[in-house]
Amino acid sequence: MTVDLVVVGSGFFGLTVAERAARELGLKVVVIDRRSHIGGNAYSAPEPETGIEVHQYGAHLFHTSNEPVWEYVNRFTKFTNYEHRVFTNFGGEVFPLPINLGTINQFFRAAYSPDEARALIKGQASEFATGESRNLEEKAISLIGRPLYEAFIRDYTAKQWQTSPTALPAEVISRLPVRYNYDNRYFNDTHEGLPVDGYTAWIERMADHPNIEVRLDTDFFDESQEYNKKSVVGRVPVVYTGPVDRYFDYQGGELTWRTLDFEQEVLNVGDYQGTPVMNYADSSVPYTRIHEFRHFHPERAEYPKDKTVIMREFSRAATRADEPYYPINTPEDRQSLQSYRALQAGEPDVFFGGRLGTYQYLDMHMAIGSALSMFENKLKPLLRGRTE
Ligand code: FAD
Numbered sequence: 428m429t430v431d432l433v434v435v436g437s438g439f440f441g442l443t444v445a446e447r448a449a450r451e452l453g454l455k456v457v458v459i460d461r462r463s464h465i466g467g468n469a470y471s472a473p474e475p476e477t478g479i480e481v482h483q484y485g486a487h488l489f490h491t492s493n494e495p496v497w498e499y500v501n502r503f504t505k506f507t508n509y510e511h512r513v514f515t516n517f518g519g520e521v522f523p524l525p526i527n528l529g530t531i532n533q534f535f536r537a538a539y540s541p542d543e544a545r546a547l548i549k550g551q552a553s554e555f556a557t558g559e560s561r562n563l564e565e566k567a568i569s570l571i572g573r574p575l576y577e578a579f580i581r582d583y584t585a586k587q588w589q590t591s592p593t594a595l596p597a598e599v600i601s602r603l604p605v606r607y608n609y610d611n612r613y614f615n616d617t618h619e620g621l622p623v624d625g626y627t628a629w630i631e632r633m634a635d636h637p638n639i640e641v642r643l644d645t646d647f648f649d650e651s652q653e654y655n656k657k658s659v660v661g662r663v664p665v666v667y668t669g670p671v672d673r674y675f676d677y678q679g680g681e682l683t684w685r686t687l688d689f690e691q692e693v694l695n696v697g698d699y700q701g702t703p704v705m706n707y708a709d710s711s712v713p714y715t716r717i718h719e720f721r722h723f724h725p726e727r728a729e730y731p732k733d734k735t736v737i738m739r740e741f742s743r744a745a746t747r748a749d750e751p752y753y754p755i756n757t758p759e760d761r762q763s764l765q766s767y768r769a770l771q772a773g774e775p776d777v778f779f780g781g782r783l784g785t786y787q788y789l790d791m792h793m794a795i796g797s798a799l800s801m802f803e804n805k806l807k808p809l810l811r812g813r814t815e
């Protein structure tokens with residue numbers, strides 16, 4: 428075998444490691460992915476009828492306050508000045524999110540000042556003490572009061588989890604930010620934007636190096652393909668970004684995830700909802716939100732004026748056959764994760780990373796940031812030694 432490093436998974440974590448190993452150390456890297464495209468969940472493609480870029484695994488917004496990550500990603504793409512904002516449809520009215528003074532004044536049909544609104548919500552939140560809440564509902568009420576909870580959190584959360592908030596643990600939410608001003612910008616990071624020519628162009632530039640070979644439709648556990656677990660581990664260092672429980676044949680238990688189902692439609696209107704993301708807070712609507720992809724790139728003059736692409740999003744617990752999206756992180760999950768960490772200690776040549784490999788929700792900038800530090804702190808010392 429002439430390859431120096433095998434990377435399992437071509438998402439942002441895997442590609443960042445592969446790019447650094449190839450470019451900085453001149454190593455030969457094979458990246459395998461079981462999907463038929465690169466990029467992991469950040470992959471996007473133009474919808475064929477309209478040319479509108481669709482994020483196939485749900486809307487992806489790039490934002491970061493991490494300067495080394497911002498410098499790194501700008502080697503591969505320029506970013507637009509897109510700023511994310513979200514609205515919610517509740518009871519036949521549209522309100523701004525995250526909950527802010529505009530939301531509060533519209534909801535209570537009032538004109539409260541910041542201090543008046545703060546005093547009102549503090550009073551409504553006194554129904555429960557935060558530290559004593561027995562479930563998600565009590566916790567949420569203790570943070571923002573019953574009226575706002577019942578309108579904007581209760582049924583939306585029930586749809587996300589397919590479970591009543593009274594049956595969900597309080598720890599599912601740590602905080603529920605309320606802004607006592609009219610700022611409805613979704614992210615607070617220093618840098619925000621979308622890749623000018625799309626996610627896939629960015630991702631392809633990361634993989635575009637003569638020392639990087641990408642093999643798609645290739646599963647690490649399929650022993651009929653060249654770079655599989657059995658043939659590789661112990662011979663070549665491996666960076667593994669697939670599910671950690673799968674790697675160990677689920678011997679420490681199956682980690683639980685939420686998944687999403689998407690329903691995509693091309694409509695013969697130029698603009699369906701006037702904004703990229705509309706949440707649906709009512710229980711009578713089965714989906715949690717609708718994405719309208721043209722609004723992520725208002726600068727693209729080539730998009731058709733008489734057609735649009737929308738995607739309804741539904742949320743539920745994942746089975747083993749589904750795409751794992753968000754860790755549920757029950758006490759049993761945390762116990763399983765402990766046992767997988769112990770098993771990993773017996774695999775000194777395998778480096779577990781990324782969203783699936785660490786059972787952690789990671790934004791793109793976090794996946795890239797942790798890949799850069801794994802490369803610097805663990806892989807570089809090891810790989811440099813082997814090639815000298
Ligand atoms: P992934 O992108 O999941 O890549 C892992 C890859 O490993 C996949 O391509 C998979 O096919 C492959 N793989 C798994 N098992 C095997 C195997 N056995 N053999 C071969 N290959 C295998 N981040 C943001 O910053 N902003 C957002 O708005 C945002 N929205 C998101 C919305 C959703 C619904 C989800 C799920 C994530 C979102 N993210 C967002 C997070 C972003 O997608 C992650 O940062 C990114 O996925 C992490 O990259 P990764 O490489 O760790 O994992």
Ligand code: NA
Pocket residue numbers: 485486487488
């Ligand atoms: Na998202």
